[in-house]
Amino acid sequence: MGAEVVMAEPSGGSPLREAPPRLPGGQSALFTYLSLGKRSVVCDPGEPDFQKDLHKLLAEADIFIDDTPVADRTELALDEATIAREHPHIVHLSVLPFGAFGPKAGWKGDEINLIHAGGEGFLLPNGLTADLFPDRPPLKIAGHFAEMQGGTTAAMAALAALWAGQGQFVDASVQDANVAVGAFAIQRFGDGSVEHRLTRSFKFGGVIECADGYVELLTLETRQWLGLIELLGADDWAQDPELADEVGRSARGAEINRRIRDWARHRKVEDLVAQAQTLGVPMARYNAPEQVLTGLQETARGIFATIDTPDGPVQVQSLPFRFGPDALPVRDTLPGLGADQSMLTCHPGRRATA
Helix, strand or coil: CCCCEEEEECCCCCHHHHCCCECCCCCEHHHHHHHCCCEEEECCCCCCCHHHHHHHHHHCEEEEEECCCHHHHCCCCCCHHHHHHHCCCCEEEEEECCCCCCCCCCCCCCHHHHHHHCCCHHHCCCCHHHHHCCCCCCCCCCCCHHHHHHHHHHHHHHHHHHHCCCCEEEEEEHHHHHHHHCHHHHHHHHCCCCCCCCCCCCCCCEEEEECCEEEEECCCCHHHHHHHHHHHCCCCHHHCHHHCCHHHHHHCHHHHHHHHHHHHCCCCHHHHHHHHHHCCCCEEECCCHHHHHHCHHHHHHCCEEEEEECCEEEEEECCCCCCCCCCCCCCCCCCCCCCCHHHHCCCCCCEEEC
16 A cells, blocks of 8 residues: 565565465465565574664664564564664554463464464354265365454554554454454354354355356345345245244245255356346355456456566456555565665665564
8 A cells, every 4th residue: 555565584584485375486476465565674583683683674664563472572672662662653563373462472373273263263164065064174264364364453453553643562463353253153152152163154045056156145134035036936935924034034044045056056157146136136156266367346346466476477466445446556576585685774764664
């Protein structure tokens, strides 16, 4: 969004540079996506000049994004008190798996740990997947859902602190951010109900198999149910008075789902989605990865941008929001390790340092 972001990397480079999966030429796809437009300075905690170099960067930064283990911060002069004293203007954003305070502050955590520590992993797989594979163990969501959720939450917290206009310490816990995602499950737990992946689903709808793929269906309002009846041509069984309200429909959800699945199995996805949306029924294609890149909505909104990398052109997601009629441009420069080392002697202005 226009910020200048500097990565303070160890001499061997950020571990993200080696993170799988890799592009055909060997470059980390994850590093490519996360690091476009950033700058790189080698600032190694193992080197004698580390503190001097880092504090040069912090003197000109607005936000310091810090994932240093809590146990190492005092020795490296990165503890909350030292940063506040030396750089009172700065927002010191700590981002750790379980936060910087409390009994778990020193715990390590990777994506697989965090998706389960937040509760979401316990509830996967569910819906159609649980129907098809009832004995499958808990899963994690593909990709880096938990870590992205933690990073997004941390970024919003840091911006809120920045807008407050005064330096302060912000403690972001990736686990806490993911617990918030499962707020409904936590609420139901408080009511005495423990959700389980085999029971966590809407009573009818969800992922529906068609002749050439899958759609996802969800009806929450009466008008949507009436549209679904028209779509199904269900002028017979759907007129049962017991199905007139949500409670009655939930009680017979398995029967309704069986009828929907039998009906949809012989129809094509695109035809079905077009008819459903005309009738106001919330239904959409369940995309394969390549369909996400070529979808009509995604293309019209410019959600994906093509960038040039050392491995050739790659499509990446641009920001999922706009400030005007056009999608925000994606910066296409990828930082080499230490490519901006001169910043340690020349400071053009305030920046975020990670």
